[in-house]
Amino acid sequence: xxxxxxxxxxxxxxxxxxxxxxxxxxxxxxxxxxxxxxxxxxxxxxxxxxxxxxxxxxxxxxxxxxxxxxxxxxxxxxxxxxxxxxxxxxxxxxxxxxxxxxxxxxxxxxxxxxxxxxxxxxxxxxxxxxxxxxxxxxxxxxxxxxxxxxxxxxxxxxxxxxxxxxxxxxxxxxxxxxxxxxxxxxxxxxxxxxxxxxxxxxxxxxxxxxxxxxxxxxxxxxxxxxxxxxxxxxxxxxxxxxxxxxxxxxxxxxxxxxxxxxxxxxxxxxxxxxxxxxxxxxxxxxxxxxxxxxxxxxxxxxxxxxxxxxxxxxxxxxxxxxxxxxxxxxxxxxxxxxxxxxxxxxxxxxxxxxxxxxxxxxxxxxxxxxxxxxxxxxxxxxxxxxxxxxxxxxxxxxxxxxxxxxxxxxxxxxxxxxxxxxxxxxxxxxxxxxxxxxxxxxxxxxxxxxxxxxxxxxxxxxxxxxxxxxxxxxxxxxxxxxxxxxxxxxxxxxxxxxxxxxxxxxxxxxxxxxxxxxxxxxxxxxxxxxxxxxxxxxxxxxxxxxxxxxxxxxxxxxxxxxxxxxxxxxxxxxxxxxxxxxxxxxxxxxxxxxxxxxxxxxxxxxxxxxxxxxxxxxxxxxxxxxxxxxxxxxxxxxxxxxxxxxxxxxxxxxxxxxxxxxxxxxxxxxxxxxxxxxxxxxxxxxxxxxxxxxxxxxxxxxxxxxxxxxxxxxxxxxxxxxxxxxxxxxxxxxxxxxxxxxxxxxxxxxxxxxxx
Numbered sequence: 001x002x003x004x005x006x007x008x009x010x011x012x013x014x015x016x017x018x019x020x021x022x023x024x025x026x027x028x029x030x031x032x033x034x035x036x037x038x039x040x041x042x043x044x045x046x047x048x049x050x051x052x053x054x055x056x057x058x059x060x061x062x063x064x065x066x067x068x069x070x071x072x073x074x075x076x077x078x079x080x081x082x083x084x085x086x087x088x089x090x091x092x093x094x095x096x097x098x099x100x101x102x103x104x105x106x107x108x109x110x111x112x113x114x115x116x117x118x119x120x121x122x123x124x125x126x127x128x129x130x131x132x133x134x135x136x137x138x139x140x141x142x143x144x145x146x147x148x149x150x151x152x153x154x155x156x157x158x159x160x161x162x163x164x165x166x167x168x169x170x171x172x173x174x175x176x177x178x179x180x181x182x183x184x185x186x187x188x189x190x191x192x193x194x195x196x197x198x199x200x201x202x203x204x205x206x207x208x209x210x211x212x213x214x215x216x217x218x219x220x221x222x223x224x225x226x227x228x229x230x231x232x233x234x235x236x237x238x239x240x241x242x243x244x245x246x247x248x249x250x251x252x253x254x255x256x257x258x259x260x261x262x263x264x265x266x267x268x269x270x271x272x273x274x275x276x277x278x279x280x281x282x283x284x285x286x287x288x289x290x291x292x293x294x295x296x297x298x299x300x301x302x303x304x305x306x307x308x309x310x311x312x313x314x315x316x317x318x319x320x321x322x323x324x325x326x327x328x329x330x331x332x333x334x335x336x337x338x339x340x341x342x343x344x345x346x347x348x349x350x351x352x353x354x355x356x357x358x359x360x361x362x363x364x365x366x367x368x369x370x371x372x373x374x375x376x377x378x379x380x381x382x383x384x385x386x387x388x389x390x391x392x393x394x395x396x397x398x399x400x401x402x403x404x405x406x407x408x409x410x411x412x413x414x415x416x417x418x419x420x421x422x423x424x425x426x427x428x429x430x431x432x433x434x435x436x437x438x439x440x441x442x443x444x445x446x447x448x449x450x451x452x453x454x455x456x457x458x459x460x461x462x463x464x465x466x467x468x469x470x471x472x473x474x475x476x477x478x479x480x481x482x483x484x485x486x487x488x489x490x491x492x493x494x495x496x497x498x499x500x501x502x503x504x505x506x507x508x509x510x511x512x513x514x515x516x517x518x519x520x521x522x523x524x525x526x527x528x529x530x531x532x533x534x535x536x537x538x539x540x541x542x543x544x545x546x547x548x549x550x551x552x553x554x555x556x557x558x559x560x561x562x563x564x565x566x567x568x569x570x571x572x573x574x575x576x577x578x579x580x581x582x583x584x585x586x587x588x589x590x591x592x593x594x595x596x597x598x599x600x601x602x603x604x605x606x607x608x609x610x611x612x613x614x615x616x617x618x619x620x621x622x623x624x625x626x627x628x629x630x631x632x633x634x635x636x637x638x639x640x641x642x643x644x645x646x647x648x649x650x651x652x653x654x655x656x657x658x659x660x661x662x663x664x665x666x667x668x669x670x671x672x673x674x675x676x677x678x679x680x681x682x683x684x685x686x687x688x689x690x691x692x693x694x695x696x697x698x699x700x701x702x703x704x705x706x707x708x709x710x711x712x713x714x715x716x717x718x719x720x721x722x723x724x725x726x727x728x729x730x731x732x733x734x735x736x737x738x739x740x741x742x743x744x745x746x747x748x749x750x751x752x753x754x755x756x
Contacts, residue, residue, distance in 0.1 A: 071317045073291050075325050082282045082291050089196035094183040096211050101218035107254035108222040110143040118144035118173030119166055145169045147185040190310035192228030193277050205274035216272040223247035229299055229309055233274050288377025293386055297530050322367035322531040327650045331370040334645035339638050342627040354626045355614045357384025359509040360607040361527045363519040366546025368529040388505045390595040390612045393588035394460045396502030398560050400469050403480035405556035409472040419563050419663045423464035425451040431497050434470040438497035457563050458571030469500035483551040485513030511599050512608040518560050519601040522552030558659040572636045576644045582656050587635030593622045598639040604653035609639040
């Protein structure tokens with residue numbers, strides 16, 4: 001470089017010293033000045049768009065609340081079961097609604113209603129964002145916005161609807177007085193029981209006009225607005241009732257906060273339990289159970305999708321159920337033949353307390369093909385197929401074994417638990433290894449020597465399964481049960497050794513799901529009653545797939561099926577044997593005989609039958625001597641007989657299980673004993689010599705003849721339909737006593753099922 005060039009370079013450096021170099025590329029668009037300009041421009045653009053929308057969107061002339069339609073419920077063949085949702089609404093002027101009831105609603109839903117601008121911009125923006133991101137429903141709407149949604153718009157959760165709600169709310173706020181808005185809200189809100197408006201709700205829940213309501217009653221109606229069906233006292237779960245009372249307390253506490261109620265009066269207030277609903281027309285027999293179960297299923301889906309359950313109540317939906325009319329008819333017929341016709345409440349008080357519930361599920365699709373909720377919905381509102389307040393008893397034991405296999409659990413001696421693993425069948429044997437002392441008694445305090453898991457399942461031996469549950473780990477057993485379908489209330493049970501005896505609550509539908517998961521080779525089945533839901537104009541509600549993920553390895557699930565075949569072949573469930581179809585299943589009889597169960601399946605169809613003793617006020621009572629039966633009502637009695645009668649007509653498809661099992665060599669099918677064979681005297685399999693107190697009385701659940709004397713069903717070639725199993729004799733055999741607690745027969749009259 002020459003001297004001249006050096007001087008020019010030096011001068012250039014001096015002139016640029018202290019100046020920042022110019023930004024190049026994309027960076028030149030992101031100076032702070034430009035960012036500020038972008039922000040201001042965006043606000044201006046948004047404001048302009050909002051002004052345009054404000055001018056464009058008008059308050060509709062007609063109200064959607066006056067256009068409510070019926071919902072139509074159909075069976076799988078198109079037969080209409082019921083039409084529901086006819087408008088139950090009566091408008092009343094605001095001055096007929098007591099001021100304290102008005103305050104209760106405002107306190108519950110929007111305590112600043114009287115002073116707010118009618119909209120909650122922050123809450124609405126949050127709701128729009130969550131809708132866009134698929135997070136579901138979020139609270140934040142004012143009473144004005146809820147009134148607009150109820151009166152002028154649909155319940156769908158879309159950005160368009162939310163924006164319209166905001167704009168119309170602003171216009172309504174300017175157009176109407178606050179009192180008019182509150183009156184409109186109170187007269188259009190949904191309170192459950194198909195009641196729109198507070199007057200209809202007052203009649204539905206307390207059978208009085210709104211102006212006769214006490215504050216305690218009004219506070220309950222205000223609480224209902226948050227979750228009408230979940231807080232309806234008549235059908236609510238225990239958690240639902242607890243949440244309803246918590247919400248009721250919240251309403252009254254907010255009234256105190258707003259100085260609309262004194263603290264002295266508040267502390268003396270007691271919750272007023274509402275009256276049972278009056279039965280709607282067209283819901284007699286099984287129709288009401290089917291419709292209500294379908295409604296509950298749809299409402300769960302709506303809540304999961306962030307939508308209001310009032311969307312269903314608004315009507316216009318066509319709901320197609322998965323119920324197969326032929327199978328439904330056979331299930332109802334089986335209950336009548338095996339139980340109902342044998343009941344005589346006039347002669348036997350206990351007969352008035354007998355309740356039957358059943359659910360039948362296609363294991364491949366998860367569809368509920370038949371459901372029995374009780375004798376008549378108009379006479380007994382509780383759905384016996386979905387109620388979860390009775391113990392499933394020994395039907396829980398297969399889930400313990402499933403957990404043992406899935407977790408590769410070992411027994412006390414370090415041996416892997418399989419069908420051939422030996423356990424101690426001694427009655428009242430203390431469980432070892434647990435944190436809680438537990439020594440369960442076997443049925444009739446019968447003790448057994450060392451027994452395999454297969455024999456323990458066949459005879460439903462308490463002591464063996466109580467120890468197995470601890471060997472596996474109680475938390476692991478519970479997780480397996482929940483994974484298989486015992487979620488909801490059925491999954492809210494304590495991790496204590498007593499759970500091994502099925503001491504939690506469960507419904508026939510829940511247990512059908514758990515057993516369907518076994519039948520479906522470990523893929524979770526969530527029984528679904530609703531096949532499709534469509535609305536006028538082609539709108540369709542997306543229902544979840546009943547078939548879920550693999551929750552048990554196929555081999556493990558099939559191993560459980562293999563062991564449950566043994567219960568039918570040589571255990572407490574012999575009454576359900578069928579010459580045409582392979583059967584797997586388990587009996588169950590609860591403590592104090594308050595419930596009796598049979599849960600079982602053929603290769604294609606899973607059915608669970610529960611029988612419950614329900615006394616006055618819903619109190620659980622023993623089933624003992626029901627139907628003229630002398631003694632306990634066992635799972636192998638009425639429930640298994642209903643199952644066999646129904647499945648003999650309903651089962652179709654594959655006749656043999658397609659199993660991938662490694663238990664076949666361990667548990668060979670039992671050979672049929674010759675007619676001259678004598679009962680085994682092997683100490684490890686022989687019950688205590690102490691005779692059963694009922695050994696001279698036959699059990700309706702089990703055969704009174706030894707297996708060798710059972711009549712054989714006709715061969716399959718003689719009947720187009722699967723033959724029904726033989727009807728047990730009513731005469732006791734001198735060589736056997738009555739059936740086991742779950743209905744099987746064993747040598748020397750010993751009863752083998754647990755006192756769960």
